Amino acid sequence: xxxxxxxxxxxxxxxxxxxxxxxxxxxxxxxxxxxxxxxxxxxxxxxxxxxxxxxxxxxxxxxxxxxxxxxxxxxxxxxxxxxxxxxxxxxxxxxxxxxxxxxxxxxxxxxxxxxxxxxxxxxxxxxxxxxxxxxxxxxxxxxxxxxxxxxxxxxxxxxxxxxxxxxxxxxxxxxxxxxxxxxxxxxxxxxxxxxxxxxxxxxxxxxxxxxxxxxxxxxxxxxxxxxxxxxxxxxxxxxxxx
Amino acid sequence: xxxxxxxxxxxxxxxxxxxxxxxxxxxxxxxxxxxxxxxxxxxxxxxxxxxxxxxxxxxxxxxxxxxxxxxxxxxxxxxxxxxxxxxxxxxxxxxxxxxxxxxxxxxxxxxxxxxxxxxxxxxxxxxxxxxxxxxxxxxxxxxxxxxxxxxxxxxxxxxxxxxxxxxxxxxxxxxxxxxxxxxxxxxxxxxxxxxxxxxxxxxxxxxxxxxxxxxxxxxxxxxxxxxxxxxxxxxxxxxxxxxxxxxx
Numbered sequence: 001x002x003x004x005x006x007x008x009x010x011x012x013x014x015x016x017x018x019x020x021x022x023x024x025x026x027x028x029x030x031x032x033x034x035x036x037x038x039x040x041x042x043x044x045x046x047x048x049x050x051x052x053x054x055x056x057x058x059x060x061x062x063x064x065x066x067x068x069x070x071x072x073x074x075x076x077x078x079x080x081x082x083x084x085x086x087x088x089x090x091x092x093x094x095x096x097x098x099x100x101x102x103x104x105x106x107x108x109x110x111x112x113x114x115x116x117x118x119x120x121x122x123x124x125x126x127x128x129x130x131x132x133x134x135x136x137x138x139x140x141x142x143x144x145x146x147x148x149x150x151x152x153x154x155x156x157x158x159x160x161x162x163x164x165x166x167x168x169x170x171x172x173x174x175x176x177x178x179x180x181x182x183x184x185x186x187x188x189x190x191x192x193x194x195x196x197x198x199x200x201x202x203x204x205x206x207x208x209x210x211x212x213x214x215x216x217x218x219x220x221x222x223x224x225x226x227x228x229x230x231x232x233x234x235x236x237x238x239x240x241x242x
Numbered sequence: 243x244x245x246x247x248x249x250x251x252x253x254x255x256x257x258x259x260x261x262x263x264x265x266x267x268x269x270x271x272x273x274x275x276x277x278x279x280x281x282x283x284x285x286x287x288x289x290x291x292x293x294x295x296x297x298x299x300x301x302x303x304x305x306x307x308x309x310x311x312x313x314x315x316x317x318x319x320x321x322x323x324x325x326x327x328x329x330x331x332x333x334x335x336x337x338x339x340x341x342x343x344x345x346x347x348x349x350x351x352x353x354x355x356x357x358x359x360x361x362x363x364x365x366x367x368x369x370x371x372x373x374x375x376x377x378x379x380x381x382x383x384x385x386x387x388x389x390x391x392x393x394x395x396x397x398x399x400x401x402x403x404x405x406x407x408x409x410x411x412x413x414x415x416x417x418x419x420x421x422x423x424x425x426x427x428x429x430x431x432x433x434x435x436x437x438x439x440x441x442x443x444x445x446x447x448x449x450x451x452x453x454x455x456x457x458x459x460x461x462x463x464x465x466x467x468x469x470x471x472x473x474x475x476x477x478x479x480x481x482x483x484x485x486x487x488x489x490x
Contacts, residue, residue, distance in 0.1 A: 024278065031281050038288050045295070115302045115363050130306065132362055148360055148386060150306070172309075173358055180421030181358050182388045209356040213310045221300050222407050223318050229310075232352040241352070 037124075044120045047162045048127050048155050055164065056113035056133075061103045068092035072156060072163045080149070080171035080188035080207065083197025090198060097192050108138035113151075119218050126165070127155040128217040133169055144177035145186065149207075150214045173208030185209050210234050286374070294368040296406045297377045297399050304408070305363035305383065311353040317341035321400050321407040328393065328413045329432035330448065332441025339442060346439045360386040361393075369462055375401045376409075378461040383413070390424065392416040396458050417452035428452050428483045453481045 051070060058066040068091045071077065077091040078084045085094040099107060115132035135147030154166040176184040188207040191197050205212035211234065216227040233241050275283075300319055307316035320326070320337045327333045334343045345351070353359065366381035377399035385391030398410035418429035431451040434441050449456035456478040460471040 028278050028281055031285065035281070035285055035288055038292065042288070042291060042295070115305060117299050117302050117306075132305075134362070146386070150309075172360070180388065181386075182421060208358055211310075211353045211355050211357065213312070213353070216306070220315055220318060221296070221303055222405055223315075224405075227312070227315055229312055229315075229352060232310075232354060234355060 040124055041120050041122075044124055044127065044157070044162065045118050048118050048120070048129060049116055051155065051162050051164065052113050052116065052129065052131060052151075052153065055167075056111050059098075059111045060109055062095075062099050062101060062107075062109060063103075064092050064095040064101050067095060070164050071167070072158060072165050075164055076166045076168075078166075078168045078197075078202060080169060081190050081201045081204070082188075083191040083201050084199040086198045093195060094192075094197070097189075097195060106140055108136055110134075110136040112136075117218065125157050127162070129153050129155070130214075130217060135174070137174075138177075145174050146177055147174045148172045152214055152217055154217075168202070168214075170203075170205075170212065170214040171207045172212075175208070181208065204237070205231075206234055206236055210236065289374060290370045293370045293374065293377060293401065293406065297368050297370075297379060298366055300399065300406055300408060301366060301379060301381060301395075301397065302363045304411075305361045308361040309353070309359060311348060311351060311359070313341055313344035313348070313351050316344060319408050320411070321402060321409045324407070324409050324411070326411045327441075327446060328411070329415045329436075329451075330434070330445050331432050331436060332434040332445050333443035335442040342439055347437050358387055362386065367462060377401070377406065380461060382416075385418075389418060389420045389427075389429070391418045392452075394458055396461055412446070412458070414447075414449065414456060414458050415451045416455075419452075424452065449478050450480050453483045455479050455481070 055067060055070050058070070068088045071088050071091055074087055075091065076084050076086045077094060082094075082097070085091050095101075099109065112134040113131055114134060116129050117131075118127060118129040120127040129151070131151035131153065133147075133149045133151055135145070135149070137143070137145040137147065149169050149171040151167065151169050153164060153168060155162050156165045157163075171188040173181065174186040174188065175181050176186065185208050191200065203212075211232045213229055213231060218227070219225055220227050230242050231239060233239055304316060304319055307313075307319070317337050317340045320340050322337055323335070324337055324340065325333050325335050326340045326343060331343075334340060348359075362384045364382050364384055366379050368377060368379040370377045379395065379397050379399065381395045381397070383391070383393045383395065385393065393413040393415050395411065395413050397408060397412060399406050400409040401407075415431055417424060420427040420429070428451070431449065434444060447456075459473050459477075463470045
């Protein structure tokens, strides 16, 4: 709506003499055009923030239809070391690995979506974002877990609507609620034998007590250079510091 | 951020629809701001939103760097003459000292196997000064490690050559506890000699952490009443903890 209004306003402004020179007017026109673009990018960022937040709220309650409908037709979903599922229908089935469709009494499946760093491409048609995922899983009197990880996701705008093109959740750790990180570490789930992924994990790593640094999609916010680092050593995988 | 965006969009639409009105009237009312001036004012407002956005990115990136021990890129988020004060450790002056602090206290770059040191960055309230070159933010870190931690931040930021940097990081601790929970244990605040290296300046304020308390002054006025925060004698208090405090 604001685009239309700005356009109408611009046209109205251009149609008036205003006592300004033609040059002055065309400067203003150019400036308004630039501002429109900047506002559009801010709106895009907000839409993506809402999109990912919606993903979390649906995921919490195992609303797999709603979750998979957030993806593009060829969108991809990768959670920890489970491998990559490609396409809406495949994603919807893969989500059954996290539980049956729909909310369930006696099950907590919270996936909080926090700390976003979003970058919308200059053309306003694609975007990338890093997010923090905090996870709370529970079965009353049976198990309780804290989980944590980092998302590096990609989004595209199709027909004016932002969708998830690629979702990648890097699991940092899952831990027993009562024991904590000093006494417990639950390994990340691997690819399912029941419903194998379309592709193996894009990156092989161990979750805690292993360590892994998910690559950053964005350059350093101050130096502007790529954020580079050696992956920390991992004695099980045999990964050594260079 | 979304409330900010909504406010901004309302402002943009209001301003945009308003442009035609005064422009029409301009011939008879020379006091009305020119179209160019209104557009310039709009640009300033949009720039402030982009500024707040970028400061959020910087602070959130700081957290992602702490998580993984990326101390060198972390230090590069700071301006040359920035200061850093975390917990009760005192003040470190300059970007190089920021790096020395991190690498001396916590080891070389890169999180070590078997360690978790998440510093999750939440709840940021960002304000930009009218000059557009200085910013302030209050926010919190939720630390999930071997135990739990809750630093607050009241940070300053500076825009140098169009780039936002941290110019002052001040992170007093609210609480640190063992994993078993804040009802069972409490870790005392750090001191200048808690671990190496020593600071350049003593702590700007001495306070106790949970179960005692300290309210770091708010940089902003009350969002509804507009009243500035007044530092009061009741902003800090000491309280002994019944179970024995656990060492850090």
